[in-house]
Amino acid sequence: MTENNNVSSVPIGEKITYGFGNLAANLMITTANGFITYFYTDVVGLTISVVGSILLFARVFDGITDILMGAVVDRTSTAKGKARPWIKRMILPYALALILLFTSPSFLPQEMKAVYAFATYVISLAGVYTMTMVPYNTMLGTTTSDSKERGFLSTSRTIFGFLGAFLVNGIVLKVVGMFGNVTEASSWTKMAAVFALVSAVLLTILYKNSKERVLETNEDYVDGQVEKVPVMDNVKALFKNKYWIIMITTMLIGFISAGLGGINIYYAQYILG
Template structure:
């Protein structure tokens, strides 16, 4: 009788452990509080990255006195370091094993040097032209290729480690980008007025960067303290214990069509965002004739995103993320066409920005969650689950895109004979600004629509992927 009871207790214990393991894998214990704590981390990231992407070029050309073409070239040179740093950081995250998890500790460790570099990049010292260029290059490489790589890649990777449940990821991503859009809205609306209020010229930019750095540090601390990594990779059987070399893993991932498509999507999308984000202030100042309209344009663009983004999970739950993205980018394209039709007509500009904002809602709610699906697809198809490495290449695409957008901003302005010290710009410079803000983003949007069409297949097979992966993990746990 005692033996039977022991067997019964053992079976019940094993069943409880399996149920507990299943809950841990599905991320069923992710609370709203934790989702909020995860989301505010992107406020910190945007206080650095959006500020740099939107205002560094105009700061360099109109305050620091660095030529637009030189700024563009320096941005592209800095991007060459990003490819190595992203891959290297992805490998480091995959090899990290602490009591706080794999990716989460790096969010905290990378925060102090990241916010310090933000202050440094908006405090270019009074040097010769070559000295200023060298200073900008070195600080930008430190900020983007070292600090931001460690911070943002670890933050993105956390999404697939906090939970493996697809809908939970979508909701977490929605929380994240709701905060992202609010942060970007506030940054784009208040930065120029804040700089003017804090002081003329260099002093205003330095004080602004110090304020943003302090707030960003607090946001990163909240994310670290308020989240938990739950997913623990299932230990492979003895016959499967051999660990692939990272180069072989990358080669295998490069045969995965969805891995290639998502990396390409990140690159072209962030090229467009780099163009429009950096060119908006130039468009307001020189095409519309009032740089303060930059704040109003931002409101018309970001408020529709903030209002729409909370509805996206309802749509994706029924129709899938890819369809949401396809429809969203269709809205974005229509908005650009409307602006092109009335380039100095404020009602048409504002209407186009509203449509673009609706398109942004789908982008921000779904894009990073899709990377988690690609991680699952790689594990299901090829037996490879390397969150850090997968997110590192998409992060590479993100930063290459932003770098190309920023570089193109400088080069095209230089090609249009833009002079940051001149009160009036020539017609060639005005055309260059319109191309940056309107024409090139429309071409890129067409490319992205093709990518999402090719991506439709993963939404169709994902239920099968999820079911079979759960079965494999349950068998391994047993």
């Protein structure tokens, strides 16, 4: 890989707006992790067993789509880069998926509401979210080859990730309450529409204020093919990268926090009243 025009530094504004992608990510993933179970059970009226099945299948399917999308991005080659074009392509689908995730058509019978929930959850989280965030994470490596600059970008992503998780857990119910009762599906749909609009703006800024500087060259190829690095060498390199370790640690903390956040809404309603 080489840098276009030998530029390794990333403008401060671009470093900041790179984190916008993770803020947009949390508007979907943290909202889903923390509140979708309540929405499905107490608003839509699905049984906990049905909801559990939906979430389990989506996790399995998500593991598959992560790999597939990674391969798609790796094979993408445009004048705008490998990953960045996907951010632009997914802005509208991402916003729409977020709205559909918290929508439950009232005219559907209960059995079809379960089917609708299954379809929209899998498409949104294992499909659209993956198709947006895999390219976004890839941009960390294609924006610059300078390890320090990548560290700054990773820090920006982490900070906005924490900010997004904190804001979502703190304001979701307040925003829902602004549009009506928390037991009304329409109130959740309107909340999701607000988050979708904000996400679209954040992803648009991310796209417009980013640049992929790392390009593939002939040096990356051996006998006409991309030179492959052994898997274990990649794994060892990851565990020697302190920024990667920090990122993984913060992600784990975020997932645990989001999971516990999903319990809080039940505790507040049924214990605190």
